[in-house]
Amino acid sequence: MTSVTIPGLESAPTTHERLVSWVHEVAELTTPDRVVWVDGSDAEWERMTAQLVAAGTFVPLQKQPNSYWAASDPDDVARVEERTYICSREQEDCGPTNNWMNPDEMKAIMTELYRGCMRGRTMYVIPFCMGPLSAQRPMLGVEITDSEYVVVSMRVMTRMGTKALDRFVAEDGTEREFVPCLHSIGAPLEPGQQDVPWPCNETKYITHFPEERMIWSFGSGYGGNALLGKKCYSLRIASSMAREEGWLAEHMLILKLTSPEKQVYYVAAAFPSACGKTNLAMLEPTIPGWKVETLGDDIAWMHFGDDGRLYAVNPEAGFFGVAPGTNWKTNPNAMRTIAQGNSVFTNVALTDDGDVWWEEMENEPAHATSWKKRDWTPDSDEKAAHPNSRYCTPMSQCPILAPEWDDPKGVPISAILFGGRRADTIPLVTESRDWQHGVFMGATLSSEKTAAAAGKVGEVRRDPMAMLPFIGYHAGDYFQHWIDTGKRADAGKLPKIFYVNWFRRDENRRILWPGFGENSRVLKWAIQRIEGKAAAVETPIGHVPAAEHLDLSGLDDDPADIEACLKVNVDEWRAEIPGIEAWFEQIGDKLPSGMRDELEALKQRLG
């Protein structure tokens, strides 16, 4: 099949012809020194982590079992949205919120970047499955990468290796579809050249070909740019599949809420990157008798079940969580999850006794090595951990993991929350009037930009359904797909949509709402609204609770703060309208008329 001989290339452990021929094609283009098919075994993990330690990429932690510290190149710390492309055949299928290039043009550019790019390195072939392996239609992918860091991280984040490859050929012998995901750090090694701990390339491309359901990534080793099962497959490619096939692929956590009466509800919530999904997913309720269990912290795939309800599945198998701010008070369940070991920490600080530390964690060390590998003390001007530093840890270790997390059927969603990080205007919680109004809330969601993406932090931008960087097609078509989804079910069976904001501030920029475990009070109110058991005030923006409608028992915060974070300020909302109009202007002709109707109705109600 091939003219070159590369060790390992001919030893494919599968009969899947399309896969084998694609692997050959990539090997011929990228010319690695050897090819390794990843099996996902413990022995392989040990081999690869030892190799990463020897290369200086990983430092083994003394204080946490089977866990490692890594520091990236200082220029490779976050997703690069301006280098992320949707290469649909027609530009109008991509839309104003994405970067677009003609797929042939992009392939020509990237093929030249890929040519010989794995020289001196190993090419790994990682078969993986997003969502349960036992699904009737397993959602398969194969990532080819030249990064050991990616292999190890993919083992935490996905169901991968032999157990995934076993699903590639169906019982009747047919070859299943899979999403080919090509990744290279873009750092070939010449003979004798010394490697660096975090090889990457200044030139970066994160590219999606929706019609071919294919992903090409070059130049970065950072999470969302390099672990291609995550944002690239499970959101950008999957959202485009979902539109064609009538389901939803969303940037949402999934949690299970059990009331004191032992009633079970499942909630999905979309907040932009670094705006609280992981924390809400693992919340410890402060109100007695309520229990939260976790099913997912970042992505939800939702399909209609036979009963007409929306069922959610988390495609991932690990948490790739924001480290700073995580501590035993804010998120004890994340702390317990990582304390079990088997984790990779990237761009946090390394303490002198071989543990990890980051801003706002307990036990601040007197001295540590910062993520920039510099001496750090509490007096340092620089942060010890990068604001977008991450822990990568297996979901199975989460002490409050819901047992049904791996059920291919998914869980029926009762409520959808949209939320952002807004210092003003947006109250703590607002219930939508109906599905279309809820879609409008999602479509006009706004949030301050965080460190999860390269660029200026703090700027308010529209982030529809928290999917701005992840919609794999035209945002106007995406809103239409959400509206259509609501028409496919009985209104009574659809989840109720709420808009939340944990981040409203006073004039001194102090956050008004205590957040974290106290957010259980908002979850309780939302569920009781669904049950018809809680009151609310009808306002121009939707149904908002007054303080007395929330369970605030045991909360010793200043009642004035609670009032302030619940306030619907009509002047602030009037000032919000031009921003929404400009946003809709940007969406252009494909903006569904239903969204324009909602805007007009809102303006009317605001007077």
Ligand code: GTP
């Ligand atoms: P991605 O993994 O980037 O998608 O982020 P995420 O949405 O999962 O956000 P995460 O839960 O990791 O929270 C991001 C930051 O917000 C952390 O520093 C948290 O400590 C902080 N945070 C989360 N929830 C709350 C809250 O309820 N109130 C406040 N004040 N901060 C919060």
Ligand code: SPV
């Ligand atoms: C996010 O930025 O939304 C994340 C981290 O969850 S990443 O995988 O890098 O996209």
Ligand code: MN
């Ligand atoms: Mn995320």
